[in-house]
Amino acid sequence: MATETLTMGKALNLGLRRAMEDDAKVVLLGEDIGRLGGVFRITDGLQKDFGEARVVDTPLAEAGIVGTAVGLAMRGYRAVCEIQFDGFVFPAVNQIITQVAKISARTQGRQHMPVVIRIPFGGGIGAVEHHSESPEAYFAHTPGLKVVAVSNPVDAYWGIQQAIASPDPVVFLEPKRRYWEKAEVDLDATPEPLFGSRVVRGGDDVTVLAYGPMVKTALQAAEAAAEEGRSLEVIDLRTLAPLDLDPVVESVRRTGRCVVVHEAPVSLGLGAEIAARVTETCFHSLEAPVLRVGGWDVPYPPARIEEEYLPDLDRVLDAVDRAMGF
Amino acid sequence: MSTVPPEVADPVPGSGAPHLPPQPDLVQLLTPEGQRVEDPTYSIDLGADELRGLYRDLVLVRRWDVEATALQRQGELGLWASLLGQEAAQVGAGHALRPDDMAFPTYREHGVAWVRGVDPLHVMSLFRGVDNGGWDAAATGFNLYTIVIGAQTLHATGYAMGVQRDGAESAVLAFLGDGATSQGEVNEAMIWASSFQAPVVFFCQNNQYAISAPIERQSRVPLFQRASGFGFPGVRVDGNDVLAVLAVTRAALAAAREGQGPTFIEAFTYRMGAHTTSDDPTRYRLADELEEWKLRDPIARLKVHLAHEGLADAAFFAEVDAEGDELAARIRSGTTSMEPPPAVSMFDAVYAEQTAPLAAQRAEFEAYQQSFEGAGH
Ligand SMILES: Cc1ncc(C[n+]2csc(CCOP(=O)(O)OP(=O)(O)O)c2C)c(N)n1
Ligand SMILES: [Mg+2]
Numbered sequence: 001m002a003t004e005t006l007t008m009g010k011a012l013n014l015g016l017r018r019a020m021e022d023d024a025k026v027v028l029l030g031e032d033i034g035r036l037g038g039v040f041r042i043t044d045g046l047q048k049d050f051g052e053a054r055v056v057d058t059p060l061a062e063a064g065i066v067g068t069a070v071g072l073a074m075r076g077y078r079a080v081c082e083i084q085f086d087g088f089v090f091p092a093v094n095q096i097i098t099q100v101a102k103i104s105a106r107t108q109g110r111q112h113m114p115v116v117i118r119i120p121f122g123g124g125i126g127a128v129e130h131h132s133e134s135p136e137a138y139f140a141h142t143p144g145l146k147v148v149a150v151s152n153p154v155d156a157y158w159g160i161q162q163a164i165a166s167p168d169p170v171v172f173l174e175p176k177r178r179y180w181e182k183a184e185v186d187l188d189a190t191p192e193p194l195f196g197s198r199v200v201r202g203g204d205d206v207t208v209l210a211y212g213p214m215v216k217t218a219l220q221a222a223e224a225a226a227e228e229g230r231s232l233e234v235i236d237l238r239t240l241a242p243l244d245l246d247p248v249v250e251s252v253r254r255t256g257r258c259v260v261v262h263e264a265p266v267s268l269g270l271g272a273e274i275a276a277r278v279t280e281t282c283f284h285s286l287e288a289p290v291l292r293v294g295g296w297d298v299p300y301p302p303a304r305i306e307e308e309y310l311p312d313l314d315r316v317l318d319a320v321d322r323a324m325g326f
Numbered sequence: 327m328s329t330v331p332p333e334v335a336d337p338v339p340g341s342g343a344p345h346l347p348p349q350p351d352l353v354q355l356l357t358p359e360g361q362r363v364e365d366p367t368y369s370i371d372l373g374a375d376e377l378r379g380l381y382r383d384l385v386l387v388r389r390w391d392v393e394a395t396a397l398q399r400q401g402e403l404g405l406w407a408s409l410l411g412q413e414a415a416q417v418g419a420g421h422a423l424r425p426d427d428m429a430f431p432t433y434r435e436h437g438v439a440w441v442r443g444v445d446p447l448h449v450m451s452l453f454r455g456v457d458n459g460g461w462d463a464a465a466t467g468f469n470l471y472t473i474v475i476g477a478q479t480l481h482a483t484g485y486a487m488g489v490q491r492d493g494a495e496s497a498v499l500a501f502l503g504d505g506a507t508s509q510g511e512v513n514e515a516m517i518w519a520s521s522f523q524a525p526v527v528f529f530c531q532n533n534q535y536a537i538s539a540p541i542e543r544q545s546r547v548p549l550f551q552r553a554s555g556f557g558f559p560g561v562r563v564d565g566n567d568v569l570a571v572l573a574v575t576r577a578a579l580a581a582a583r584e585g586q587g588p589t590f591i592e593a594f595t596y597r598m599g600a601h602t603t604s605d606d607p608t609r610y611r612l613a614d615e616l617e618e619w620k621l622r623d624p625i626a627r628l629k630v631h632l633a634h635e636g637l638a639d640a641a642f643f644a645e646v647d648a649e650g651d652e653l654a655a656r657i658r659s660g661t662t663s664m665e666p667p668p669a670v671s672m673f674d675a676v677y678a679e680q681t682a683p684l685a686a687q688r689a690e691f692e693a694y695q696q697s698f699e700g701a702g703h
Contacts, residue, residue, distance in 0.1 A: 035610040036538035059508035059544050060475060060536045088474065091510065126404045128433075129458055130473050267683075296687055298676050303404050303455025304666035308695075318694065 002187040009179040011153035012042045014187070015160035016080065020050050026164055027072060028055045029065050030082030030118075039084055040120060040179055062092035069115045070099050078114045078164055085176075086121040087130025093138070100169045101144030112167040118160075120176035121149075122213045122263050123310055126303040133300060134264035136212075139171040140241040140273075147241040148194060149173040151215035153183040155238060158191035166194065173240075175213035197244040199251065203233035206257040206320050209248060209274060211237040214261045214311060221316035232320065240270055248274070249281050256287035257323040261311050266294035288326035291319045351550075352562050352594060355569040358622045360630025362569075370573040374637045380568050381632060382646050383417045384625045387437040389650035390446050393657050394436075394453065398603040402662050403453045407434045411566070411598030414624030415531050417441055418571025419499060419593070422579055425467060426496040428489075430482035433471045434531075435501050442468035446653070447660040456664055476502060476509035479528065483515045486524035486582075497582035498526040499575070505536020507552065508544045516556040516590070523587035527578040528553075530590065531565060533597035538610040553590035565595030566624040596622070669695070 006014065020026045028043060034057035037044030047055035058065050062083060069079035083089045089096075096117065103113045123132030140147045146168050150156045156174065163170040192198065200215065201222050210218040215236045222232035233251050237243070252258045258278050260271035271292035278290050293311045301309050353365050372380075391409050398406040409416060416437025423429060429438055439449055439461075448460035452471060459470040472478035482500030489496055506512050507530060519526045532549055534541050545552070553560025563574040571593055578589035596619040600607050632638040673688035674680075 031536075032538045034538075037609070039537070039604070057539055057543060060505035060539065061508040061510065063510050064508070090474070126455060128405055128452065128455070128473060296672065296691060297684055298672045301669075301672040302457050302667070305669040305672060306455075308669035308691075309672065314698075315694075318697075 003184050004187060005182055006153045006157065006185045007180050007182050008150070008153045008156045008174070009040060009042055011157035011183075011185055012160055012174065013044055013046070015157040016043065016164075017046060017049075019080075019161045019164040020046065020054060022161075023078060023164070025077045026054070026080060027077050028080045028082065029058050029069060030056070031058055031060055031065075031084050033057060033082050038082060040176065042118075042174075042179075043082065062088055062090075063095055066092040066095040066100065066115070066117060069117075070095065070103070070113065073113055073115050074111060078116075080116040080118060080164055083117060083119045085127075085131045086119050086133035086135055089117070089119055089135060092117075096139070096145070096169075096171075097142050101142045103144075104168065105144060113169045114164075114167050115169045116160075116163045116166075116172050117169070118172045118174060120179070121173045122175050122177060123300060123306050124177040124213065126306070128303070129300070132303075132306065134262065134295065136171075136173055136240055136262075137264055137269050140270060145169055145171055145241060146195065146239070147171045147173065148239050149175070149212035150238070151175065151178065151210075151212055151236050153181070154185050155192075155236075157185050157187070158189075159194055159238075162191065162194035173212055177213055178216065181216070195239040195242055195244060197235055197237045197239065197247050199233060199247055200236045201232070201234040203231035203255070205231045205255055206259060206323050207233045207235060207248065207251040207255045208259045208261060208316065208320070209235050209237055210261045211240060211270075213263060217311060217313060218261055218316060221313045221320070224313055225317060225320060230320065230324070237270075243274065243277070245274070245277055245281070248278060252278055252282045253285045256285050257326075258282075258286075258290045259293060259316065259319045259323055260290065261293045261316055261319075263295050263310055265297045266292050267297045269294050288323045291323050293319045352564050353570045353574050354564040354567050355573060356567045356627055356631055358566070358627050360627045360634060362631065365570070365573075368570065368573040368577060370569050370576075372569070377628070377632060378638055378642065380417060380421065380572075381625070381628050381638070382649070383421075383437070383441060384413045384568060384628065385646050385650050386653055387413050387417060387440045388625060389654050390440070390657060391436060393654040394450065395599070395603060397450075397658065397661055398453070403450065403603075404455045405602050405604060406453050407602045408597075408599035409434055409436050411596045411619065411624070412531055412533055413437050414568035414628075415565035415571055415593040415595050418568040419501075419529050419575045421572050422575035423467065423499060424496065424579075426494070427499060427579060428467050428469065428482075428485055428496070429499045429501065430469045430478040430485070431471055431501045432475075432478065432503060432506070433473050434503075435471075438501070439466075439468055442466045444468055446657050447664070450657060450661045451664055454661060454664055456666055476506040476512040476515075478502075479506070479512045479515035480518070482526050483519045483524050486519065486526035487522055489525055490522070495583050496525070497579040498524075499579065500526055500528050502528060502530050503536060504530060504532040504534065504541050504544055504549060505539060506530075507549055516553075516558075516588070519588040520557040523585065525582035525585070526588050527575065527582055528588065528590045529575065529593065531593045531595055533565075533595050535597055535601070535607075535611070537601045537605060538607075540611075548592065550590060550592035556590075558588045558590065560590040560592065562592045562594055565593030566622045566627070568624060568628060595624075
């Protein structure tokens with residue numbers, strides 16, 4: 001019925017709005033999220049409609065944002081924290097790792113932690129230092145946290161609502177450079193489960209895995225490869241913790257080749273875990289080692305050379321070539 | 327004594343209500359009308375040359391700032407964080423430093439950079455996305471910019487602890503914003519500085535906003551009063567009065583050098599522009615406020631004073647303006663002709679001693695880049 005063409009930013013905004021309408025316990029916390037609507041305008045208009053008690057312009061203190069979210073959760077609220085940029089989550093990492101992640105286990109499940117930590121992440125927007133980081137592996141490496149990375153407006157709209165409804169803490173990664181990309185969103189559809197990966201383009205030769213900002217890049221690579229007669233299957237991982245590798249295993253058993261793409265540095269990134277698991281489960285089907293395409297193992301470089309740091313269509317195709325060459 | 331001042335007793339966040347009016351304990355030596363006044367504690371006695379020099383710096387850094395904003399609009403910079411309105415706070419603080427003192431800036435202290443002799447092009451290169459600041463921190467006594475709010479206050483404190491151990495007679499000036507005072511790390515810095523009586527001065531430019539968040543969101547008491555809770559003096563100075571800023575900061579740095587420990591200076595000022603070129607302040611503040619602060623302009627008052635006292639004539643003012651235009655032209659041409667570094671340089675200074683895996687990755691990167699040369703992938 002109600003299908004709208006939405007940018008990812010607007011889809012998140014509507015998703016947050018709907019979550020707030022559905023549950024009066026949902027509270028948003030973040031720097032500049034009220035009057036300004038957030039630096040990316042993801043919370044635009046929400047303070048006006050839901051008031052200052054539910055959309056809180058916080059002091060400039062990320063440990064405070066996440067730490068008070070824990071307390072609010074203990075009091076029955078569902079706090080949704082906005083971290084302004086990926087590089088500014090680190091003052092809150094103590095709270096996230098030592099508190100948020102462990103509270104369920106240390107209370108033997110008596111206290112759940114329905115806290116959502118939204119982080120615009122990744123590069124490609126020509127920003128200054130600390131505005132282009134990909135910190136997902138730190139969180140995915142932390143037992144007790146669930147980590148989601150959306151790639152498109154549909155998942156953004158539903159995913160944020162599902163993350164808020166989740167009884168577990170969710171680090172919700174939003175690829176900032178895709179905030180303005182549009183898609184049709186059916187606001188009445190039955191959403192796919194939050195913690196599952198999905199084949200977004202079928203193919204036979206190589207399985208390409210991506211999430212967040214790199215899904216589009218992977219799809220572009222598949223398009224280009226098709227012109228050269230090569231068929232790539234692209235899987236949007238969507239959830240990084242827990243990983244849903246069933247569709248991946250099914251795919252790799254068919255293609256025998258797998259390339260993982262992310263913006264984060266390759267060493268000890270998500271790709272390393274995925275390569276290990278795919279190797280363990282698909283060893284006899286593999287025609288080539290699982291290859292990784294990612295950022296180089298250097299601090300995120302200045303904006304004028306970030307294009308050489310970020311994986312792009314060519315680097316994905318290069319890995320595909322290498323996988324085919326085995 | 328714990329009473330909240332009436333003007334902040336019931337702040338309505340983001341209501342657009344006028345901000346804190348200057349407090350009675352605001353140190354001022356030059357009124358907005360350009361009149362020299364005395365303060366019971368702080369005094370300054372500058373000659374005509376020095377006063378003209380301050381004026382010149384104020385005008386030049388503003389001219390630089392205007393040019394940088396224009397360059398960002400024209401796509402030559404990725405971003406610019408304007409200092410408009412904060413010139414006196416920065417130029418005054420910069421001049422209070424001695425050559426062997428060290429400053430730890432945020433990302434907005436272009437005025438201090440200027441006074442420390444940092445080439446503006448080294449600041450422009452950061453905002454152009456060419457590097458993270460190209461100046462030599464040790465040589466200029468001006469550390470690189472820090473974007474992560476508050477982190478530098480701990481560095482300044484640690485540096486000051488080093489100064490202390492060296493028995494050196496120098497001091498450290500840590501810059502921070504009003505918003506930064508809410509960060510845990512800033513509070514830790516003040517505790518450390520106090521506990522060890524480190525020779526560090528916290529120079530907080532209260533420009534009334536942290537992006538959209540008005541000062542009332544960070545503090546219900548005037549910021550300078552916080553210092554007493556940490557165990558050192560706090561003072562609020564008219565941040566648009568370059569003379570008062572200079573006098574107060576000099577005194578605080580002198581006390582630090584003499585082993586009297588830290589001081590917190592709240593330079594009461596106003597961010598006349600947007601937070602950065604990415605920001606739209608019309609969404610969260612009223613134009614009235616801006617108009618009110620225009621009357622307290624830091625440059626106009628010194629100009630009036632100089633003219634009125636016969637310390638400078640029309641020719642001098644014209645000369646400074648012309649110098650500003652020359653500076654702007656140099657900044658413009660230097661910025662627009664600035665090339666990005668070779669991409670491979672991203673591998674080169676990650677460690678003091680290059681590692682084998684990174685060297686291998688560097689080689690892989692170069693080979694990959696070369697595969698495009700003439701190849702037509
Ligand atoms: C740890 C951290 N959180 C958030 C940000 C994003 N941010 C950049 S500037 C700013 C406001 C800073 O306000 P203030 O300290 O008053 O300094 P001003 O910008 O007014 O000079 C914010 C929230 C950041 N840079 N670092
Ligand atoms: Mg401020």
